[in-house]
Amino acid sequence: MNTSPVPDPATASASASATPDPSRKASTTGGEVSALLRPFLPWLLVSMVTGLAAGAATVALLGTINTVLHRPGGLAGGLLLTFVALCVVALVGRATSSMSTNLVGQRLVAQVRKTLARKILTAPIDALERYRTHRLMPVLTGDVDMISDAAFVLSSAVIALAITLGCLGYLAWLSAPLFGLLLVALVIGVGVQTWAQARGIRGFHKARDAEEQLHKAYRAISDGAKELRMHRQRRAGMYGGQIEGTVDRIQEINRRAIGTYVLATAFGSALFFLLIALILGWAAWRSMAPAVLSGFVLVLLFLKGPLDQIASAVPGIGRARVAFQRIADMSARFATPEPFLDLNTPGEAAVLADTIALRGVRYAFAKPEGGEAFVLGPVDLTLRRGEMVFIVGDNGSGKTTLVKLLLGLYAPQQGEVLLDGVPVTDQTRDHYRQLYTTVFSDFYLFEDLAAQAGQGGSLPARALPYLERLEIAHKVSVKDGSFSTVDLSTGQRKRLALVHAYLEGRPVLVFDEWAADQDPTFRHLFYTELLPELRDQGHLVIVVSHDDRYFHLADRVLRMNNGALLESPGSAAESADQVGGRGLRGDVPRPTRAGAAA
Numbered sequence: 001m002n003t004s005p006v007p008d009p010a011t012a013s014a015s016a017s018a019t020p021d022p023s024r025k026a027s028t029t030g031g032e033v034s035a036l037l038r039p040f041l042p043w044l045l046v047s048m049v050t051g052l053a054a055g056a057a058t059v060a061l062l063g064t065i066n067t068v069l070h071r072p073g074g075l076a077g078g079l080l081l082t083f084v085a086l087c088v089v090a091l092v093g094r095a096t097s098s099m100s101t102n103l104v105g106q107r108l109v110a111q112v113r114k115t116l117a118r119k120i121l122t123a124p125i126d127a128l129e130r131y132r133t134h135r136l137m138p139v140l141t142g143d144v145d146m147i148s149d150a151a152f153v154l155s156s157a158v159i160a161l162a163i164t165l166g167c168l169g170y171l172a173w174l175s176a177p178l179f180g181l182l183l184v185a186l187v188i189g190v191g192v193q194t195w196a197q198a199r200g201i202r203g204f205h206k207a208r209d210a211e212e213q214l215h216k217a218y219r220a221i222s223d224g225a226k227e228l229r230m231h232r233q234r235r236a237g238m239y240g241g242q243i244e245g246t247v248d249r250i251q252e253i254n255r256r257a258i259g260t261y262v263l264a265t266a267f268g269s270a271l272f273f274l275l276i277a278l279i280l281g282w283a284a285w286r287s288m289a290p291a292v293l294s295g296f297v298l299v300l301l302f303l304k305g306p307l308d309q310i311a312s313a314v315p316g317i318g319r320a321r322v323a324f325q326r327i328a329d330m331s332a333r334f335a336t337p338e339p340f341l342d343l344n345t346p347g348e349a350a351v352l353a354d355t356i357a358l359r360g361v362r363y364a365f366a367k368p369e370g371g372e373a374f375v376l377g378p379v380d381l382t383l384r385r386g387e388m389v390f391i392v393g394d395n396g397s398g399k400t401t402l403v404k405l406l407l408g409l410y411a412p413q414q415g416e417v418l419l420d421g422v423p424v425t426d427q428t429r430d431h432y433r434q435l436y437t438t439v440f441s442d443f444y445l446f447e448d449l450a451a452q453a454g455q456g457g458s459l460p461a462r463a464l465p466y467l468e469r470l471e472i473a474h475k476v477s478v479k480d481g482s483f484s485t486v487d488l489s490t491g492q493r494k495r496l497a498l499v500h501a502y503l504e505g506r507p508v509l510v511f512d513e514w515a516a517d518q519d520p521t522f523r524h525l526f527y528t529e530l531l532p533e534l535r536d537q538g539h540l541v542i543v544v545s546h547d548d549r550y551f552h553l554a555d556r557v558l559r560m561n562n563g564a565l566l567e568s569p570g571s572a573a574e575s576a577d578q579v580g581g582r583g584l585r586g587d588v589p590r591p592t593r594a595g596a597a598a
């Protein structure tokens, strides 16, 4: 029996899909953020060193200017050379620091984009299903862009910080008592900014939560556009209640958060002018060398620029921190990829020699709020090459879940799947999946047929007979490895998905409610000709269906009933008459819930 490491989500908290737990967030974020930044440490170091050099050179320039102001000869001789050299260092240092910070920012964004895409592509399907799409998109777009924007701001903020530190050093050297005064003002200013930052970040977190709600509403107005046209009350509720309310809430939260920063910055400016007044007062009270006083005031006034730059960068950096936490949280949720899921090499084609079997397979979903957890199985089932098997049952009885287990999309929490008698393991599951071509009821139609291009023969020529057979050749052609259009009716799009299936030529074909959108004539053709032909070509054909008029055509009918599998007694006997017993195993009907014999 497979002792899969996949945890039973039934025992997991149903809140897994809700807002992240802050304590968990804090513990995961630090690690994820430092893992994201680690590859860029050398560049960050370059940025820091050159930024500090530019800052030091700028401060030295200020010192030189102050000296020149109090020297009779003005800017000449050695001082001129020093001035020019310092200008060069300040400019080159600033440019290098800006470029390396920007490079780090852009590479970081590119890295985050690739990492997230990779994580989504390799995440277990059930983990993706728990993390809802309306939560995924704001992270992939808004949060990543936020970091990109912050990278620009950060580069000037780093230099401003370097200049500030240099200026502080110079001021300390100029006059210890005046520097003492400045230090007191700085401690108060930094304290107020820190308070503003904490308050601002709290606000940005709230706004970010509301943005998820907004995204959900945006999805509803695009995906549910038709329904909303038809229902005035719902439309009004959607706009007035959900969108307007959420947008106003976001606006209000952001306004307050940024307002806090603005107040803190204004307070900082007031403090600054008070400080200058105090220094001038001090100079009047205690005699002081003019060069010291002018130098102090000159550098202090200059310092206002970098300080303002840092203050204006703080909200953006605060928002980037929130965005970073969301990215890190999503990253941590998908931290356990499916093992052995290859993104690079096409690999060998999978082969079905004889059977696919489920042995004691059980799967339980997480318990939804206020509802019962759905449990499927344990299920025992053997399917053979060249069989046409229908999976039938009421809505919500577990047909799609059974198919997902069969396809290897869900790993069984108990039991095992066997391919030709060999258990499918984590290592072989992705290869095993390549046996199947699927058309789900909520299928996604890829326009390009590139995956089939390498199989010899011209793709348009190979596709044409299928397009003709499915009566869509007058609408669609294949050009440059893609369908010329997918702007078709739902039924026609499903026919295109079937063309994919034909062209792929994989051993097992799975159709989940394929015929539901087809007209009666084509539905008849599907059940009576297309499916039997595929079966006769040696494919194992699995059909999830509610079309009871055609159940008698199946070699076997498997009925799902509230998570239990029951092989329909009629189907085997009926089918035995019709298909000469092909693919039948003479199984007796057997409920395969817990306790059933394997």
Ligand SMILES: Nc1ncnc2c1ncn2[C@@H]1O[C@H](COP(=O)(O)OP(=O)(O)OP(=O)(O)O)[C@@H](O)[C@H]1O
Binding pocket: 129, 130, 365, 366, 368, 374, 393, 394, 395, 396, 397, 398, 399, 400, 401, 402, 560
């Ligand atoms: N991602 C999920 N999380 C939690 N429960 C789920 C999830 N997907 C399905 N379920 C539950 O599992 C049960 C079986 O769902 P499934 O989609 O397998 O039914 P089905 O037989 O294919 O239904 P239908 O005929 O309506 O397509 C449902 O009751 C549903 O509530």
